[in-house]
Amino acid sequence: MSKKKNSFLLGMAAGIPIALGYLSVSFAFGISAVRAGLTYIEASMISLTNLTSAGQVAGIDVIAARGSLFEMAAVQFTINLRYALMGISLSQNLDKSYTFPYRLIGAHGITDEIYAVCSTHKEPIKPAYMYGMTAIAVSGWVSGTFIGAFAGKALPEQVTAALGIVIYGMFIAIIVPPASKQRSILFTVIAAALLSIACKLFLPMISSGFAVIICAVGAAALAAAIFPVKEE
Amino acid sequence: MAIALYIAVMAGVTYLVRMIPFAFFTKKIESVYIKSFLHYMPYAVLSAMTIPAIFFSTGNMTTAIIGTIVALVLAYLDLPLIAVAIAAAAAVFAAGVFLN
Structure with missing residues (x-):
């Protein structure tokens, strides 16, 4: 208890x-x-x-x-x-x-x-x-x-x-330390950020929630293909 | 239409979207690709949510960029989440006062 x-x-x-x-x-x-x-x-x-x-x-x-x-x-x-x-x-x-x-x-x-x-x-x-x-x-x-x-x-x-x-400062504090230590996570973070900027510039009609799904899925799918996680 | 009805639909749909996969998905995923995908997901979500939204978060791109740089540096130094978040806000506030 x-x-x-x-x-x-x-x-x-x-x-x-x-x-x-x-x-x-x-x-x-x-x-x-x-x-x-x-x-x-x-x-x-x-x-x-x-x-x-x-x-x-x-x-x-x-x-x-x-x-x-x-x-x-x-x-x-x-x-x-x-x-x-x-x-x-x-x-x-x-x-x-x-x-x-x-x-x-x-x-x-x-x-x-x-x-x-x-x-x-x-x-x-x-x-x-x-x-x-x-x-x-x-x-x-x-x-x-x-x-x-x-x-x-x-x-x-x-x-x-x-x-x-404030909330974005917290997000940065979550992603930067692992990204600075692991290349695969750094790659994921940069890919997602670039996709997200591209969405904002070229597809402004997509709602922000939907844009996050597309960019996150795209970046994670790419990272998983290039840097498969090895079994512990 | 009654506002309570709108709120009920909002709450109901949002809860079901969260609950159904979380409550009913109990298998362990074996595929290395899907495991890797799920491993990278949180970092991808947070990055996509932060950039470029952070630059518009204060209503002034100059102060937002200053806050972003402060957050990046302090996060790189491995400071606690709360310290990074508050220092970024303090930097934005100070920059706002200074610029006016």
Whole structure:
């Protein structure tokens, strides 16, 4: 039992930078949600039940335009499809205790950031570890939304502008150390970045969620062909 | 249409997309190619999400580039995630104040 609690706390600790990054990103989401005509309760409910940035931003666009529910479902499916891939990837490195009922709950915590931290974690993932990380990430995400929706206009613009980079700073901190040590990962990172720039320049009509899928799948497929991972 | 209905559809679709593969996929993958692909996926996802989006994340490309350079250097020095993230934001803030 104490061991279980321990992994929960470990997960929470590992999730602190995620929560802080989320706080700043969801703050911006809260501001736009109110601009789109939602109340701060509705905005916070969306953050609690969706826990995703690109999908939520696209979702409030659909609501603001009074689109159909089918459009809403199609948009969410496309933008969030990457989580399906991440779920399969994560399923390969789960602890034996991570059984079906735990997975039903744990699935809600599959986000880009939680996936990145869990999938680069050295040991098999225990439910408590992922739950701890999800719990603190959700609190950051929902409270940021609430504060942004409620009091967003009160903060000086230079502060909100600076907060915009927090989550990307965290991404860089995750990818640079392994990329500087392993050529295969450096190759993956550069290939994905170049593809992503090309998407932005030449295919601007593709939504950002969909662009991420194409670029990530392309870069990982290429890296896997050139640098197959040897068995440990 | 009621906003609650939109929110329910958003939440429902997003949850199912996450849950179905994660809960039902229990096989161990044997193919070296697919294993390698999944090994490189997180790095590819994070890189594609960061670049070029980071350059537009502060509303001013100059401050964003300064923040990016600070993040790259500190990450290369293996500093903790949170230190890199906050230092990047502090650099953007300082650059914003300085440039105005």
